[in-house]
Amino acid sequence: MEMRFMKGNEAIAEAAVRAGCRFFAGYPITPQNEIPEYMSRRLPEVDGTFVQGESEVASINMIFGAAATGTRAMTSSSSPGISLKSEGISYLAGAELPAVIVNVMRGGPGLGQITPAQTDYLQATKAAGHGGFKMIVLAPSTIQEAVDLTYKAFDYAERDKNPVMIASDGCIGAMMEPVVLPEFKEPPAYNFAGRAKFNPNYKSVSSSENFEAAQEVFNKKLADMYEDWNKNDALFEEYMTEDAEYIIASYGISARVSKTAIKTLRKEGIKIGLVRPITLSPFPYEAYAKLDSSKVKRIIDVEMAIPAQMIDDVKIAVEGRIPVSSYGRTGGNIITDDNIIDGVMNIIGKEGGK
Amino acid sequence: MEMRFMKGNEAIAEAAVRAGCRFFAGYPITPQNEIPEYMSRRLPEVDGTFVQGESEVASINMIFGAAATGTRAMTSSSSPGISLKSEGISYLAGAELPAVIVNVMRGGPGLGQITPAQTDYLQATKAAGHGGFKMIVLAPSTIQEAVDLTYKAFDYAERDKNPVMIASDGCIGAMMEPVVLPEFKEPPAYNFAGRAKFNPNYKSVSSSENFEAAQEVFNKKLADMYEDWNKNDALFEEYMTEDAEYIIASYGISARVSKTAIKTLRKEGIKIGLVRPITLSPFPYEAYAKLDSSKVKRIIDVEMAIPAQMIDDVKIAVEGRIPVSSYGRTGGNIITDDNIIDGVMNIIGKEGGK
Amino acid sequence: MEMRFMKGNEAIAEAAVRAGCRFFAGYPITPQNEIPEYMSRRLPEVDGTFVQGESEVASINMIFGAAATGTRAMTSSSSPGISLKSEGISYLAGAELPAVIVNVMRGGPGLGQITPAQTDYLQATKAAGHGGFKMIVLAPSTIQEAVDLTYKAFDYAERDKNPVMIASDGCIGAMMEPVVLPEFKEPPAYNFAGRAKFNPNYKSVSSSENFEAAQEVFNKKLADMYEDWNKNDALFEEYMTEDAEYIIASYGISARVSKTAIKTLRKEGIKIGLVRPITLSPFPYEAYAKLDSSKVKRIIDVEMAIPAQMIDDVKIAVEGRIPVSSYGRTGGNIITDDNIIDGVMNIIGKEGGK
């Protein structure tokens, strides 16, 4: 067991190497630069290949090629870069290829700001590209969790033959914490030969053959897999929820800051807790669905996104039984515990509060 | 008033020209090819410019440049092409530029099939790119509606200084119907000079200045605009809903085929109707929220997508008061009225049906 | 020994498979469509992977990823597509990765025409991308040669750890001829692990380390390799040159049509022959340098390109000792023997001719 003091971005990179990642293609875009930097030094030490593509489209397709020939591959970027990769991500899903994609989110839309944000929740969980595919999306809120989830991501990717996304942000990426690093795994030697015989996406569309029937079979197979995820893979954390009259719904860095806010609010006598999705996809609907509406007066969705994004999933989960409000910061502004306390009190206060 | 017998894709193109579109950049991708083809012949007649870019990224950015210099611009593509454009679409939203984007949807993910599908609902409505921006998304189910909505799309785009999407599909694109064409509008001479002074996205991120505050102001302005859309711009159609015990939620070509299925089902004594969103974004939540749960036993979401996508918005609208099921086809297979009848009966039958 | 009647594009694809190519990423663009089509059917039969990327940038980077993990990889396109791939080709050269790129040339610049041309000679031989790298460029003028050169291309690529280009055109691609197919080679298992330790291009440019010294060493190593090519790998064909007073300099389809023209011109008493480069790079300078200026009155460069492109290399070779003129067609117009006869007679006639 090896403990080290690491930056979030570097910890993600090291965890990937230990999970057997041997090909990384990426590109400098703030605030994820430490990931390619680290990989650039680290991968050669384990006979792996680091490449700095000159574009995001290049990078996602380089890992497509590497994955299609049997190598554990990863790319990372930040928000605009993920948009550029979105066609490639959809192709990975269509071609049943395992790969890990890290999004160190920053403010948007468009160019936006290079400082942290959580404005790509909907993109990550609902439509990281065309065609209705889904990915497992993992959202760390500590550096240790960043390590553990990245390590796990490669297993999910290979189990499902599907891309997996780490939804991080500029805060998690830049902060330092002590972490316990996992064991090195041997890079597995998987073989995709013959895949093309069964998946209708390995063909030319100029082809005169009709593949719609095979495509529907394939889409239904994916839909079944998503159902399995919902049943088996949803992860969440509950924090001070037992007696809570108010529940904060929050993930990643916002959830972490929320805990500090909750401690302060509890001192003020507010019975408040947190339900934090660790997997944004599959969303832990059950964690919110089971909340007792006779006890919980209101859910307050806290995100670094305006308008709020995760709030849709929370609403789907609670089916109107508990009112849902939202508070957030955005534009690359990091949410503080004071922000959250004010935001929460403002919402609670309006309804006669505690 | 001019009536013509037109293919859906061509009708969209002609409506754009009449709405003042004078720059089109696009690229052949089945099943939207008639749009660039038509524009290629038509735009020179009105002193407009047609360009066939050699990539989707090229096309979306050509219209960015044209829009930024004051010209009404449009691009069109099909599903994988929209993924490639997604970073550009987010940039249009970030830069407050009006433009119209047509997605003639086909099966996915990845390469998928070149035949019709509706699997980009979530991409269009939730995250056509990074950064949490939204667009008005218009979903025609007849050729006349394709004309009218395209014509309107340019006005929305300029009113909001925001991209607008036409969510069409390979069926609407390829079918022919008589249409009444609208009057020619003079291409407006709008001026974006000076925009850069107020929008924090017209800058270089290498710049040492801090723009997070301005970015949040900008994001909140967008969020307010989205609220206005919800209040004022949601469009929907109700069909045989008055006495309905079952409601089909469906849009575009699926909604159209659903009407045929409803007529047959009504003959069988099934009290069934349709609520069809015309604007997928803003979603007409109210149209579903107002359904009387003492009368409506179940909503059946019908899409050419598996898993269903619009179902999330329907669930958010009804807040658990009415059960929601889904039936669909996918993979480029066109849904038939028989499919829908079987799908509906199967769902209804399970619960003791009519 | 297996003989088959094949189209040029298909013959190239089959030769690649027999040379051990197991990964192909490409994209429909006329006039090279038969290559991806063929690969789409053929590669699965040998447990290889065919992928239709949705962009040229995607395809070149997919083969980068595949090559970097040890798989023989190929892509093909036509002129505009090669421009889009040019950054990727430069990266392959920078990263010392073997790959074969087929350019089935069509008319340009820009969109141009989808019919045959030879207007990418300078791009292929002088600057298929930035940074001054070179490739071996092979120009078949029969289907048999297309097969043999493609087969050989994979060996060059691996010997040199460098991309190799097949410079074909829409005529060679579309015509059919009987060909003898080579034996199947076992796909070699080469290993690029550790490459990054010695090549300064496997790093992050954000890195603070200084690599200029290593880069210059690397560039000089490449320059030495290009010198070796010049010494050892230049290939050309001489046709009726022995007594020739006029020499046509031409390659690919133009050279082939020139032979027909030469036969006719010879009947008219014109002593004319052909020197045809088979390798456009390294250019067979010696083949022209050795021409006897006391016998050869003029060299006539014949290309499907206006202005002529290969003429620069011919001029460098003859150093002014023999005058050099040019005749060509362009814009997607296929040159005929009558064209060449007229062009040659026009040039010869001016100087008092035969």
Place this chain on the structure above:
Amino acid sequence: MEMRFMKGNEAIAEAAVRAGCRFFAGYPITPQNEIPEYMSRRLPEVDGTFVQGESEVASINMIFGAAATGTRAMTSSSSPGISLKSEGISYLAGAELPAVIVNVMRGGPGLGQITPAQTDYLQATKAAGHGGFKMIVLAPSTIQEAVDLTYKAFDYAERDKNPVMIASDGCIGAMMEPVVLPEFKEPPAYNFAGRAKFNPNYKSVSSSENFEAAQEVFNKKLADMYEDWNKNDALFEEYMTEDAEYIIASYGISARVSKTAIKTLRKEGIKIGLVRPITLSPFPYEAYAKLDSSKVKRIIDVEMAIPAQMIDDVKIAVEGRIPVSSYGRTGGNIITDDNIIDGVMNIIGKEGGK
């Protein structure tokens, strides 16, 4: 007349603004970052638009769109970025659109180094993309010249309706000198309406019409224009050539450093001078062709490129009458006068020298 002390990159940007440039799209890539930075601050002051695209492909196509709607537009990048733009540059030429493209060259191929180089000479002058088009390429060797040539570039672009390239490098970009700035020009209001009627590149290739004839007419028109450039627009500087027995052929920063070396070599009694192309395209062949082979013993091509690139054009010019050698540095290493003195002496020494 306004004098200012400016960095090369900034001087280029200011000159563009004064030439009427009102749209700039670019992207951070070392060593050209000061251009977008400066434009980001400066363009809003003159009601112009700065956009940071998130890719090179985006940027070149944004200026395509802006140029096609009548706005003076510029983009800048460094070597790998130019490769990514190459398809767009070819499209600008095909569509007869004026635009200015700055390449602040760095070491390559591939990722290469972020420090100065001159390894894109062949790309700039022979094939900045497919299809055999040419651009006027201007190579400043002082900051004043950078200003004057950039100012002039916009006039060339509009006169010719063709892209123009500024071939700068990391040294010229980063050094500071006093410059006289030109007058502000009113951004001209040119109109491209109707262009499409005469240029066969404004169409859809899916179109069934045959445009090869029109394309050849267009190509020949371009070829005539290139001939006119050769006659009228070639620019060069001669430095201490009158009595020279040795001539350095060099451009840009290398030519500038060569002057220092020449002064030193002259002190040593070596009769050496410089012929410096200012326009790399059209290349000033005449400047070398007219050298008196009874006086000039040898031309020494000096570039920051190995193998040398401009040497081909020098050889074409002198037709073997004068021997041509080359000396260079590369890989991002800046050439010094000591390097050049050593390089020259080494070459001269071999042949019995002075």
